[in-house]
Amino acid sequence: MLTAIIALASLALLASFGLAMAARVFAVEIDPKVEAIEEALPGANCGVCGLPGCAELARHIAEGTAEVDACPVGGEAVAHMIASIMGQTFEGGGVRSVAMVMCNGDDEVAAKRFFYNGVYDCNSAALLFGGDKACSYGCLGQGTCAGVCPFGAIDMLPSGLARVNPEKCTGCTKCVSACPKGIIKMIPSDRTVHILCSSHDKGGKVRKSCRVGCIGCQRCVKAAPEGAIEMEENLAVVNYEADIPHTVAESCPMNTIVIRGPGIVEELDTENKAAVEGRA
Amino acid sequence: MGSFFGGIHPRYNKELSDRQAIETMPLPGKLIVHFTQNLGAPPRPIVKKGDDVKKGQVIAEPGGFVSAPVHAPTSGTVKSIDVYPHPAGTDMPAAVIVPDGNDEWADGCDVERDTNLLDADAIKNLIQAGGLVGKGGAAFPTHVKLSPPPGKKINLLIINGAECEPYLTADHRLMLDRPSEILEGAALFARVIGVDLIIVAIERNKPDAIGRMSEHAAGRAGFSIEAMDVVYPQGAEKQLIYSLTKRRVPAGGLPMDVGVLVQNVGTAYAAYEAVTFDRPLIERVVTVTGSGIVQPKNVLARIGATFEDLIAFCGGLKSDTGKIISGGPMMGVAQYSLDASVTKGTSGIVLLTNDEIPQFTGDACIRCGRCVNVCPMGLNPSALSIFIERMMFERAGEYNVMDCIECGCCAYVCPSRRPMVHHLRRGKAEVRKAAKKAG
Numbered sequence: 001m002l003t004a005i006i007a008l009a010s011l012a013l014l015a016s017f018g019l020a021m022a023a024r025v026f027a028v029e030i031d032p033k034v035e036a037i038e039e040a041l042p043g044a045n046c047g048v049c050g051l052p053g054c055a056e057l058a059r060h061i062a063e064g065t066a067e068v069d070a071c072p073v074g075g076e077a078v079a080h081m082i083a084s085i086m087g088q089t090f091e092g093g094g095v096r097s098v099a100m101v102m103c104n105g106d107d108e109v110a111a112k113r114f115f116y117n118g119v120y121d122c123n124s125a126a127l128l129f130g131g132d133k134a135c136s137y138g139c140l141g142q143g144t145c146a147g148v149c150p151f152g153a154i155d156m157l158p159s160g161l162a163r164v165n166p167e168k169c170t171g172c173t174k175c176v177s178a179c180p181k182g183i184i185k186m187i188p189s190d191r192t193v194h195i196l197c198s199s200h201d202k203g204g205k206v207r208k209s210c211r212v213g214c215i216g217c218q219r220c221v222k223a224a225p226e227g228a229i230e231m232e233e234n235l236a237v238v239n240y241e242a243d244i245p246h247t248v249a250e251s252c253p254m255n256t257i258v259i260r261g262p263g264i265v266e267e268l269d270t271e272n273k274a275a276v277e278g279r280a
Numbered sequence: 281m282g283s284f285f286g287g288i289h290p291r292y293n294k295e296l297s298d299r300q301a302i303e304t305m306p307l308p309g310k311l312i313v314h315f316t317q318n319l320g321a322p323p324r325p326i327v328k329k330g331d332d333v334k335k336g337q338v339i340a341e342p343g344g345f346v347s348a349p350v351h352a353p354t355s356g357t358v359k360s361i362d363v364y365p366h367p368a369g370t371d372m373p374a375a376v377i378v379p380d381g382n383d384e385w386a387d388g389c390d391v392e393r394d395t396n397l398l399d400a401d402a403i404k405n406l407i408q409a410g411g412l413v414g415k416g417g418a419a420f421p422t423h424v425k426l427s428p429p430p431g432k433k434i435n436l437l438i439i440n441g442a443e444c445e446p447y448l449t450a451d452h453r454l455m456l457d458r459p460s461e462i463l464e465g466a467a468l469f470a471r472v473i474g475v476d477l478i479i480v481a482i483e484r485n486k487p488d489a490i491g492r493m494s495e496h497a498a499g500r501a502g503f504s505i506e507a508m509d510v511v512y513p514q515g516a517e518k519q520l521i522y523s524l525t526k527r528r529v530p531a532g533g534l535p536m537d538v539g540v541l542v543q544n545v546g547t548a549y550a551a552y553e554a555v556t557f558d559r560p561l562i563e564r565v566v567t568v569t570g571s572g573i574v575q576p577k578n579v580l581a582r583i584g585a586t587f588e589d590l591i592a593f594c595g596g597l598k599s600d601t602g603k604i605i606s607g608g609p610m611m612g613v614a615q616y617s618l619d620a621s622v623t624k625g626t627s628g629i630v631l632l633t634n635d636e637i638p639q640f641t642g643d644a645c646i647r648c649g650r651c652v653n654v655c656p657m658g659l660n661p662s663a664l665s666i667f668i669e670r671m672m673f674e675r676a677g678e679y680n681v682m683d684c685i686e687c688g689c690c691a692y693v694c695p696s697r698r699p700m701v702h703h704l705r706r707g708k709a710e711v712r713k714a715a716k717k718a719g
Contacts (some may be wrong), residue, residue: 114616119642119699124706128369129616136371 022035033062033085040081042073044150048172049073061086073151073170097190098189099153103139104196106159109211110138120278121147126180134209137181137199145175145184166261192261193244195220200233214256223251284519286656287511288689290446290610292485297569297576298449302457304580305380305593311353311584312364312375312621313339318413319420320346327375331358334386335646336560339375348421349411349455352377353562353582365588365620367606369613374621377584379431380532389558397462400472403555407472410554411561411624414441414514415546416451417607419625422547426472428536428684430555434473438524439466441482441489441545442515445608448628451545451567453578455482455489459496463503465548473541476502480545481520485510510608513687517542519656531683546627566622568594572601572631581622587629588618602634610688640691640699651700657683661690665700668707673714676707684708 038058045053051060060066061082068090069079075096083090102109116125122144125131131140141160153168154175164175166189177183183198195214199206203215203273216234228242236256238244249257260266316322321344333339333352340350356379366372395403408423428434439462443451455462466478482490483509484507497503501521508514508523518529520542527538535542543551546564553559562583569576574595581590587604591597605612606620609630651661659680684704691700 114614117639119702119706121706123710124702127702127705127709128614129365129371132616 025109031062034058037061037082038083040085041071041073042078042170044073044172046073046150046174048171048174075170075173078104095188095190097171097182097186098166099164099171099173100166100196101139101145101162101164102183102185102193102194102196102198103137103161103181104212105133105135105138105210106157106161107141108159110135110213111209112273122178123180131181135199135201135206135213137183137197137201138210139183140181144178144180148174148178150174188242190262190266191238191240192259193238193246193248194258194260195229195236195238195256196258197235197256200235202234212255215254218251219251219253220248220257224248282523283509283511283514284522284656285658286689287513287519288652288692289510289511290655290692292446293569294447294449294452295484296571297567297578298452298486299545300453300577302453302565303580305582305585305590307354307381307383307582308379308585308589309378310359310586311356311377311379311582312374312586312619313350313353313377313584314366314372314621314623315340316362316366316372316415317350317351317411317419317583317623317625318346319346319418320344320424323347323350325373325375326354327358327361329358329360332356333358333377334346334384336558336562337386338387346421346424347444348413348423349409349560350583351411351560351562352386353584354379355382356380362600365617367615367620367623374584380584385625389560391558392556393558395468398555400474403468406555406558407468407551409560410550410558412547412550412554413561413624414544415550415564415624415627416544417445417611417625417627419623422543422551425536425541425543426469428473428541432536433539434536434541435475435477435527435539436541437466437470437473437475437478438520438542439478439480439514439539439545440520440542441480441487441712442520443487443495444483444512444515445610445627446512446552447569447630448567448608449569450567450578450627452486452489453567454549454565455486455547459492461552462545462548463493463496463500464541464556465550465552466503467500468551469541469543469548470502474627475541478503479524480505481508481524482506483508483510483514502666512689513656514651514684516656516687523624531680553595556573561577562625564622564624564626566590566626568631569628570620570631570633571636572598572603572633573599583624584621586619586621587615590622590629591618591631597631600635601631601632602635603632605630605632610692611686639697640702641697642699643696645694645698648695650693650695654689654693656687656689656702658686659684661700661704664707665690665698665703668703668710673707674709681707694697 032189041054043054049057051057063081068082079090111147112132113134114132122140124141125140125142130136139161143156145162146154146156153165155163197214199213206213206215214235220236228244229236246259315325323340324342325340327339334355337352339350339352342349356377359376359378361375364369364374404426412422413419490507494505521540550561566579568579577594604615645662664676664681688701
């Protein structure tokens with residue numbers, strides 16, 4: 001009994017001495033800055049910066065091979081934090097950009113050609129005749145963008161439309177490349193006048209397929225300051241660099257122009273509101 | 281004759297239409313003729329709105345070597361050129377031709393010639409000019425199959441009369457109603473590629489067709505009629521070759537890699553028409569069937585006949601018809617519009633009633649392995665569908681998703697009712713996209 005206790009205790013002493021020596025001799029020096037920067041980064045490992053993950057970016061920033069604002073997701077706040085860790089000053093620049101789905105044709109207003117009951121995924125739905133919507137440009141509402149968003153910033157409305165929550169959107173652009181219709185655009189987050197349509201079809205065809213589609217009548221082009229709204233193949237497109245008064249929306253006969261953005265209270269119907277708020 | 285690995289035994293439902301002799305459909309009020317009717321390069325349209333065309337006149341030229349010309353199916357006027365639903369599942373440009381009722385052939389068409397005087401190249405050129413494509417469904421240009429690169433020796437011709445797809449009876453009826461023409465056409469293919477042995481493969485569930493073809497092949501040298509086991513997809517090219525010869529077409533390869541040429545019975549019939557009479561491919565047999573149609577029929581319809589006109593010719597839809605499928609129920613594509621029209625690859629239209637429409641719920645895979653047991657290509661559909669669901673397309677490529685023939689056996693047996701073929705089609709599309717990007 002006693003022999004066993006002494007034997008084990010001395011073995012333990014020997015081993016702990018060995019470990020203590022090893023920890024000293026083989027110590028890996030970690031730059032405390034790397035750890036601090038990694039702590040400051042969002043930690044989504046989304047890969048938008050072009051590096052394999054947040055830890056890798058932190059190492060690059062600490063070594064000086066990447067800028068303090070290299071994380072597009074973290075934006076200005078994170079850049080300021082990293083700058084102070086690095087002992088630099090960061091001069092904030094510009095407005096962050098957020099994603100917006102350029103389609104407002106939900107199941108209420110946009111016609112469908114058939115009943116789709118295949119795989120719940122926009123790319124799969126687009127394999128059959130380009131999707132069930134009568135408008136070949138419209139949001140398919142099968143949630144692919146919401147699925148790829150690492151930040152849970154996209155809500156699928158029960159009315160069959162994807163909607164980006166600009167508060168949560170970090171501008172990582174993953175949804176932009178995931179959308180088979182290519183209708184998600186990056187816009188400056190402080191803008192409030194939007195033309196939510198991507199259809200390049202002629203007016204007559206748009207009217208048949210959607211009640212809120214742009215028919216290319218150009219009334220908004222005339223109502224807005226020069227160069228603020230421009231025509232691109234039967235579609236009015238907002239120039240987000242220009243300032244546009246909200247009254248332009250009144251010129252649109254199809255209600256395609258939507259006022260949405262910071263400081264604007266929007267009225268959603270109860271069902272959609274519950275979906276948006278339920279996830280917020 | 282034997283079989284291959286995997287496969288399923290669905291209900292065939294061929295009795296709905298297999299007693300109906302081929303009926304010729306009268307010329308409809310308009311024909312919507314698609315310009316793209318072949319696999320490979322899309323043909324270039326050479327007609328414009330307002331042009332008068334004659335029956336058999338070329339309206340679209342081949343867009344490359346792997347392409348086939350498109351001919352006007354009757355004489356009349358091109359009323360418009362617009363985008364129409366293509367039965368393969370896309371919206372494509374097509375010419376709307378309003379027949380003038382005279383059905384008048386263009387110069388040089390519909391003239392009988394002595395085929396014994398033609399050499400191999402002359403026959404091949406007539407087949408190419410006739411716009412022939414595989415009529416089994418894939419619509420691969422026939423002359424490409426007849427032009428093996430030097431060094432590839434073909435020593436066996438298989439005429440595919442298996443018709444394993446449920447419901448469809450177009451090939452079955454063609455073998456009963458035009459047996460000697462099919463054999464003539466097969467003999468023309470054999471002369472082009474210089475083979476002595478021609479096997480006509482027919483599934484055992486068509487004893488009358490086996491009897492009729494045997495009768496007509498009796499006096500001819502080189503023909504052998506083989507009765508095949510009844511198992512879906514016996515009529516798929518690679519499976520049929522294995523059943524008959526035990527030769528395996530390598531992954532990504534063609535039948536010519538193992539010295540075999542496979543042609544559908546309908547294509548053989550079209551070759552006979554094109555070479556002997558200079559009649560290009562402007563009509564085909566379409567089975568209009570299913571419990572959603574009043575009178576199931578095998579219809580000899582012009583290319584471009586709309587589904588609406590075909591259905592009217594077959595007595596119209598029943599009140600509870602819920603789904604229209606171009607092709608058979610296993611591999612066909614659901615249609616949303618009756619403006620879809622017959623193309624060279626349209627073997628049938630199946631109309632299902634509401635209670636027959638399968639619902640695929642997309643539940644999770646329980647890894648039971650039934651799909652692995654039935655996949656005739658020896659793939660692992662379970663793993664593939666999971667990879668694709670999780671957008672791991674590279675892995676799906678490593679698991680040979682491109683070998684999938686989209687036969688639908690996996691979806692048929694799946695107890696979780698997973699939309700397997702839909703997943704696999706997505707995976708194939710993504711792998712193709714990635715390959716294109718990589719150059």
